[in-house]
Amino acid sequence: MASAAHYLGFDFSTQQLKVIAVNEEFQVVYEDNVQFDKDLPEFGTQGGVHVHNDKLTVTSPVLMWVKALDIILDRMKSSGFDFSSIKALSGTGQQHGSVYWKEGSRAVLNSLQPEFPLHTLLQSCFSVSDSPVWMDSSTTAECQQLEESVGGPQELANITGSRAYERFTGNQISKIYKHKPEAYHQTERISLVSSFAASLFIGDYAPIDYSDGSGMNLLDIRNKTWNEKCLEACAPSLREKLGPVVSSSTVLGTVSVYFIQRFGFSCDCSVVAFTGDNPASLAGMRLEDGDIAVSLGTSDTLFLWIQEPTPALEGHIFCNPVQSQDYMALLCFKNGSLMREKIRDECSSGSWEKFSKVLSLTPPGNNGCLGFYFDVMEITPHAVGVHRFNGENQKVSEFPKDVEIRALIEGQFMAKRIYAERLGYKIMPQTRILATGGASCNQEILQVLSDIFNAPVHTIAIANSACLGCSYRAAHGLSLKSSPISFADVFKPVELKLVVTPRPEAEKIYQPLLKRYAECESKVMEESRNK
Numbered sequence: 001m002a003s004a005a006h007y008l009g010f011d012f013s014t015q016q017l018k019v020i021a022v023n024e025e026f027q028v029v030y031e032d033n034v035q036f037d038k039d040l041p042e043f044g045t046q047g048g049v050h051v052h053n054d055k056l057t058v059t060s061p062v063l064m065w066v067k068a069l070d071i072i073l074d075r076m077k078s079s080g081f082d083f084s085s086i087k088a089l090s091g092t093g094q095q096h097g098s099v100y101w102k103e104g105s106r107a108v109l110n111s112l113q114p115e116f117p118l119h120t121l122l123q124s125c126f127s128v129s130d131s132p133v134w135m136d137s138s139t140t141a142e143c144q145q146l147e148e149s150v151g152g153p154q155e156l157a158n159i160t161g162s163r164a165y166e167r168f169t170g171n172q173i174s175k176i177y178k179h180k181p182e183a184y185h186q187t188e189r190i191s192l193v194s195s196f197a198a199s200l201f202i203g204d205y206a207p208i209d210y211s212d213g214s215g216m217n218l219l220d221i222r223n224k225t226w227n228e229k230c231l232e233a234c235a236p237s238l239r240e241k242l243g244p245v246v247s248s249s250t251v252l253g254t255v256s257v258y259f260i261q262r263f264g265f266s267c268d269c270s271v272v273a274f275t276g277d278n279p280a281s282l283a284g285m286r287l288e289d290g291d292i293a294v295s296l297g298t299s300d301t302l303f304l305w306i307q308e309p310t311p312a313l314e315g316h317i318f319c320n321p322v323q324s325q326d327y328m329a330l331l332c333f334k335n336g337s338l339m340r341e342k343i344r345d346e347c348s349s350g351s352w353e354k355f356s357k358v359l360s361l362t363p364p365g366n367n368g369c370l371g372f373y374f375d376v377m378e379i380t381p382h383a384v385g386v387h388r389f390n391g392e393n394q395k396v397s398e399f400p401k402d403v404e405i406r407a408l409i410e411g412q413f414m415a416k417r418i419y420a421e422r423l424g425y426k427i428m429p430q431t432r433i434l435a436t437g438g439a440s441c442n443q444e445i446l447q448v449l450s451d452i453f454n455a456p457v458h459t460i461a462i463a464n465s466a467c468l469g470c471s472y473r474a475a476h477g478l479s480l481k482s483s484p485i486s487f488a489d490v491f492k493p494v495e496l497k498l499v500v501t502p503r504p505e506a507e508k509i510y511q512p513l514l515k516r517y518a519e520c521e522s523k524v525m526e527e528s529r530n531k
């Protein structure tokens, strides 16, 4: 390993800190993780977080993240990893979480003494020791206030890419300012989890990058500057406390002396701006313009590369992490696998085989039967319950089991297409759907996905895409210093496996059905509101 060059990616995610090293061929040569609950039991987290008594407030101790970095780097050193071979590093963090640096901390960061671990050196650097994270949903009042102050939810979405969301950082900062004014006034810099982690490496406050900055309800995603009205609505002197924003592939500088002396990093090792985990996954999956990634897990997520976004009331538009003039859209659906498993248990005696067989035997379009299956309150759209409509648009209380199975899967994918299109996504002849996550091994489910999007579906076998994506971003950011090379030019497309193509009759069947689905959804939402 001694003479080869390496790039590092770090992922400060909710439950663990991960590191990946790749060589110059971008093959993974080292991987490790620190699990917060298990490896740092002194912080008493569950799943990396503390859920407070109100059940809405969710935080993580900031020093736990610092200590995790001490541990992961110590382990790398003990394993004999040659830190001097690292040309560049970058990283990612769970989106939206915020870190509050106390007055005087910049000076501490600037002069870290290499004989001590970071958590000892930084222990009194945070004015808020429990950082709000993305799972927090305690800021409904702040969200209303922000939307009102800019002229409503759509106006806020037009500026920042999203209407106000409880977990978005501006609303979290607003809550800290209201509830802990003293801590707020003592705060010299507010970082996102990503820029906080980058700060540790450069020994100074790292700027927030455009892409993760888009998850704050504060950044104008077109001008790439903080929006004055949003800043003012959230808290005073916020512009100074947030510092500048930079493109996600900016080289911020080199690692601080601390890392050179304590671990043997080279003094030339560059640090590329850290970003959010969803943007980093887009880089790790090597998504290209027009691609759509569908992750079918506990919850389903979709992210898309788009050039001309139309921010909507559902879903998010972020600046693109690898090409800053472009955008990415993110949609989260809470009722994913758990809902599919529930219907599998109820309608096909718990067997995926039977479930798949039903999908292959029932007709696309389900003879006009449509269903909405939201076991828990859905994010996209904000609705709950099970709602079924027959071919005549009448509400019915039950479907035969085979109709129920197809209605569930068709409904889940029709919603995805409708919301993606509302955000500006256009299906083109070259559109590729890249499927990942548990349900992506089910060919019959993917056939429905392919038919509804009228596009081929490929599977992509990539683990830890966010962390890996940051080792790629480190390499790309560094090469940008010498030439304006695009991400796609540095990394050949990821290997995909074509699994299914759309049936020829699909578009004709689903076009009118998609329209009906959207109409029925409005009725469902109306009902949910009146409940």
Ligand code: XUL
Residues within 6 Å of the ligand: 013, 014, 093, 094, 095, 096, 134, 167, 215, 276, 277, 278, 330
């Ligand atoms: C995205 C979001 C989550 C976190 C989790 O908006 O809240 O995906 O980034 O890591």
